[in-house]
Structure formats: structure tokens, C-alpha cells
Amino acid sequence: MAAGIGCLFVGKCREASLREAADLYALKLSRLARCEVLTVKDAPAACPPAEKSLREGRDLLAKLPPGAVPVILDERGETWSSRELAAKIKAWEDAARSPWFMVGGAYGLSDEVRERAKSGGAMFSLGRITLPHELARVVLLEQLYRAASINKGLPYHHD
Known part of the structure; x- marks a missing residue:
């Protein structure tokens, strides 16, 4: 995929x-x-649980596009x-890089996935x-x- 936003999720949304x-x-x-x-x-x-996180983490990393x-x-x-x-998304896109956001399963992300994010990406918390x-x-x-609406100057977000 050319520069843009990607999301990788573990499992289907059942609810x-x-x-x-x-x-x-x-x-x-x-x-x-x-x-x-x-x-x-x-x-x-x-x-x-640890094995679930490990397996799911390897599957996530296997789907992460190169670069x-x-x-x-x-x-x-x-x-x-x-x-x-x-601003972070805009900076990545301006550098022709695609951020891929990853959400783990019920037992979270493996250490392998965390290390990959620490070494070449970011760790983001919703709180x-x-x-x-x-x-x-x-x-x-x-x-x-x-974020996309902010970057496009649309009125969705109110400060």
C-alpha cells in the first residue's frame, strides 16, 4: 500500500x-x-495466554507490510x-511512510511485537x-x- 493508514487487528469483532x-x-x-x-x-x-499472545503477535508481524x-x-x-x-500521521505520510496501528487480542501483544514497535515505530495508549x-x-x-478530519481541515473535531 502506498502511504496511508493501516490497521491490524486480532480476531473478528463478534459483538x-x-x-x-x-x-x-x-x-x-x-x-x-x-x-x-x-x-x-x-x-x-x-x-x-502467553502462547496466544506469541502466536497472534507473529501473525500480526507477518501481515505488516515492508517499510x-x-x-x-x-x-x-x-x-x-x-x-x-x-500531526504524527501527517509527519509519517509526509515522509511517505505508512503507520500501521495494531491491536492485540484478549491477552494483549507479545514482547516480540512490542520490541518491533519500540525499534521502528511507536507505542500509543488510549489512556x-x-x-x-x-x-x-x-x-x-x-x-x-x-485525525484525518483534522488533517483535512474538516469541522468534525472541536477543541
């Missing part, structure tokens, strides 16, 4: 209302920016305002609260839409 909200913001985002949303399968339920900027959602990451997120990964997906897509 209908959250799936509809995620789809709505993905559609709105696609009208303002080049974007791609991909998912990887959940690891088998029989796996212990992409890995941006993981992680509670230990930096918190950015909507305007700061918009100190813990969100179910399906809800984090919706919040992320809304914030990406908000």
Missing part, C-alpha cells in the same frame, strides 16, 4: 454493535484517507491528544484504562477518522 461501529468509522476514514484494515485469526482457545511504521496500542505507550495523533480489544478497535478507528 454486532461494536462491529457496526468499527465498520462505520472505517468507512468514514476511507473517505478521507487511503486506509486498509486487516485481521489475523485468534489463536486457539486451548492455548495458554510500515508499526504503531501498537499498549497501556505502556504514550498518550497523544487527537491533534497530536493527527490508563483497560478496554476490551473489540472496543479499543472502535475507539482507535474513531480517533483515526478524527
